[in-house]
Amino acid sequence: MQKSEIEKLVLSETKDQKSKVGVTAARGFGAAGVACGLKQTGALDLALVVSDSACAGAGMFTTNRVKAAPVLYDQATLARNQNALRAVVANSGCANACTGADGMADARAMANATAHALDCRADQVLVLSTGVIGQRLDLARVRTGITQAAQSLSAGGGADAARAIMTTDTRPKVYALRSTHYAIGGMAKGAGMIHPNMATLLSVITTDAKIAPALLDRALRAAVGVSFNRISVDGDMSTNDTVLVLANGASGYGIGELELGAFTDMLTQVAINLAKQLARDGEGATKFVEIAVTGARDEADAARVAKSVANSPLVKTALYGGDANWGRVVCAAGYSGVAVEPAKMALWFGDVNVFANGAPTSFDEADSTRAISGKDVFIRLDLGLGHARATVWTCDLSHDYVTINGKYRT
Amino acid sequence: MQKSEIEKLVLSETKDQKSKVGVTAARGFGAAGVACGLKQTGALDLALVVSDSACAGAGMFTTNRVKAAPVLYDQATLARNQNALRAVVANSGCANACTGADGMADARAMANATAHALDCRADQVLVLSTGVIGQRLDLARVRTGITQAAQSLSAGGGADAARAIMTTDTRPKVYALRSTHYAIGGMAKGAGMIHPNMATLLSVITTDAKIAPALLDRALRAAVGVSFNRISVDGDMSTNDTVLVLANGASGYGIGELELGAFTDMLTQVAINLAKQLARDGEGATKFVEIAVTGARDEADAARVAKSVANSPLVKTALYGGDANWGRVVCAAGYSGVAVEPAKMALWFGDVNVFANGAPTSFDEADSTRAISGKDVFIRLDLGLGHARATVWTCDLSHDYVTINGKYRT
Numbered sequence A, B: 001m002q003k004s005e006i007e008k009l010v011l012s013e014t015k016d017q018k019s020k021v022g023v024t025a026a027r028g029f030g031a032a033g034v035a036c037g038l039k040q041t042g043a044l045d046l047a048l049v050v051s052d053s054a055c056a057g058a059g060m061f062t063t064n065r066v067k068a069a070p071v072l073y074d075q076a077t078l079a080r081n082q083n084a085l086r087a088v089v090a091n092s093g094c095a096n097a098c099t100g101a102d103g104m105a106d107a108r109a110m111a112n113a114t115a116h117a118l119d120c121r122a123d124q125v126l127v128l129s130t131g132v133i134g135q136r137l138d139l140a141r142v143r144t145g146i147t148q149a150a151q152s153l154s155a156g157g158g159a160d161a162a163r164a165i166m167t168t169d170t171r172p173k174v175y176a177l178r179s180t181h182y183a184i185g186g187m188a189k190g191a192g193m194i195h196p197n198m199a200t201l202l203s204v205i206t207t208d209a210k211i212a213p214a215l216l217d218r219a220l221r222a223a224v225g226v227s228f229n230r231i232s233v234d235g236d237m238s239t240n241d242t243v244l245v246l247a248n249g250a251s252g253y254g255i256g257e258l259e260l261g262a263f264t265d266m267l268t269q270v271a272i273n274l275a276k277q278l279a280r281d282g283e284g285a286t287k288f289v290e291i292a293v294t295g296a297r298d299e300a301d302a303a304r305v306a307k308s309v310a311n312s313p314l315v316k317t318a319l320y321g322g323d324a325n326w327g328r329v330v331c332a333a334g335y336s337g338v339a340v341e342p343a344k345m346a347l348w349f350g351d352v353n354v355f356a357n358g359a360p361t362s363f364d365e366a367d368s369t370r371a372i373s374g375k376d377v378f379i380r381l382d383l384g385l386g387h388a389r390a391t392v393w394t395c396d397l398s399h400d401y402v403t404i405n406g407k408y409r410t
Helices: A069-080 A100-118 A139-151 A158-164 A213-225 A257-280 A299-310 A313-320 A327-334 A365-371 A399-406 B069-080 B100-118 B139-151 B158-164 B213-225 B257-280 B299-310 B313-320 B327-334 B365-371 B399-406
Strands: A029-034 A046-061 A085-092 A125-130 A173-178 A183-189 A202-207 A242-247 A288-296 A346-349 A352-356 A376-382 A388-395 B029-034 B046-061 B085-092 B125-130 B173-178 B183-189 B202-207 B242-247 B288-296 B346-349 B352-356 B376-382 B388-395
Touching: A029 A139, A029 A158, A046 A069, A046 A139, A046 A158, A046 A202, A046 A213, A069 A100, A069 A125, A069 A242, A085 A100, A085 A139, A085 A158, A085 A202, A085 A242, A100 A125, A100 A139, A125 A202, A125 A242, A158 A173, A158 A183, A173 A257, A183 A257, A202 A257, A213 A242, A213 A257, A257 A288, A257 A388, A288 A299, A299 A327, A299 A376, A299 A388, A313 A327, A313 B399, A327 A376, A352 A365, A399 B313, A399 B399, B029 B139, B029 B158, B046 B069, B046 B139, B046 B158, B046 B202, B046 B213, B069 B100, B069 B125, B069 B242, B085 B100, B085 B139, B085 B158, B085 B202, B085 B242, B100 B125, B100 B139, B125 B202, B125 B242, B158 B173, B158 B183, B173 B257, B183 B257, B202 B257, B213 B242, B213 B257, B257 B288, B257 B388, B288 B299, B299 B327, B299 B376, B299 B388, B313 B327, B327 B376, B352 B365
Parallel strands: A085 A125, A202 A242, A288 A376, B085 B125, B202 B242, B288 B376
Antiparallel strands: A029 A046, A046 A085, A046 A242, A173 A183, A183 A202, A288 A388, A346 A352, A346 A376, B029 B046, B046 B085, B046 B242, B173 B183, B183 B202, B288 B388, B346 B352, B346 B376
């Protein structure tokens, strides 16, 4: 499949609330988002994504040693059943993490209630939770929400579902691409604790392509590696991060080894778009920041340096303050753990080369300041050591980040 | 030496501006701090510490691959001469980092000017710089400052020297201990970018004990390992971090293998006190936070978990906001890279046990909130895996941190 064959679907739900966005862009998927009282504000807090037919499924999960109950539950479920999944149920307002055996029972109860409402088996349902750590789920409310959501499933429900998984996100994240043969679409939530290695990030992606679980798994791993694992808001990593993908085959178009490259490309484009939306909507973010590291010995080195820069509070506060303090970028590269050589580095803010051959260039301070003064900031650091590259997306660190996270639970 | 033999010297310079504090607590050391115009505010910005006689010297330096010129200069100097050092010259206002070959020449010129003023050899002088990265030193001002400082050296100059190395520090850090036989005293500056692995931290420690460079080096490494390497403000690591120690032997008391343990203990106490002052004065800090990790398999694991918690922006903003959000502590332990087991963990805020056996205890929220509401916060996390422990010191992450670092250069 050529990239020109891919046609972007309508992304803006404000233009068309009921357009087939996100998880309902692919054929044969319905979704809903309802308010069941988990969020004190009365906002949507329970999402359901359902396929009309059995799906192949794959998932990637947090590497945190402290895994929330739904993460453990989904890992066990996918280990038993990757072939006949039907639904994902997700709640915001409560992470069901650090809740011990009770929390595991709650995650199971959430799957059971969904299976009951949809008339399928419990092992066909995956579970997601996000919100405050260490509090029990209010199962009565969750059950009411599941019943409601099951009754309001629709092919236009992708937008509401995306709203229902939001926590401190200021806007829902949906994106979809369609090729001649099939569509891939998804939703995500993030905002805080987004990190390389997928911290506090939930994403559900659906497709009507027909693909075996093993190939779907390979495609997902490749896509996540250069999308959700390449964003950072504050370097923290959550207990709940999960990316799920369901493929129901409703398009009738089969993905074999031959078609896998194109499918993976398209999945990667969807995942990168969602990941960039997450970085752009990082907690308190006023700027979206793209950090491209080039000239690395290998891609892993490039990504490591880029993440070190992206996670530096000093770099992020300087960008927030409109201070083109390029030394902090060089410094963060220096402590990345990669054997960089300052004398070989070159650094650009936008198109302004500020550092080369181990020393500042004779750039005009006004130019470098202008280069970081917009909403979108592009930083490129060439290591001068090889030909590999990696790009990481992040946001700045603002007063609002501190405000939001100083009072999250209250 | 028993600890009871150690007598604390007067620490508060406000009580006695000219008391023998910090680097001038030990016999035979003079110091001065002057203003030579490197800081636009006119504050003290050049410090000189001089011994009447030749000193053994040892140093520990940043592990950042991007090393400032004075770091490279001192490493080369100590490699040639660890036996007959005389002085340390330090400036604030300019880090002389990322300045290439010109910066190396500037560091050398700074040592030469000091040697000229003191009538000693250049390889008897160590150099420190701190401040903005990527700008050249104003050598004319530095030379004027060195001349002035050399003329105003005194045994009461420790307080001014400590002021002259401050950047965003809100107060100077000095501390000294005296035993029956000798004294150890020092000064430090930190504030931003303080991190495990000694980031943006300068410290000069002096003693009138008589000790060979090899033993001094061992004592310094042991002391720094549990002091300056156990603090964190924002997880960044600077290009300039340096801890230097000079021993002039003026007490006549010799430290051999037998006396090394007691000497190392005393040096460690001085270093820990200075390190805790740095954490307490972290940029924008409103709270001092001690994180003790117990029950680890080994000390390295304990320190790794404690640092992961100490570096978490989510933990630090919660403490700032007075939110006893203990789940974030458990979460940060989970992604520390250590194989922790949530079901074996127990967590205390002050004396309130909030988490045990993988689930929250039935503590009263008012108690946990009270436990973190003071200026000093104590967090203990028991991993339940062994008997090793480590303590790390940090501060909270406040709005002022963002303000300070958004506008540092302007």
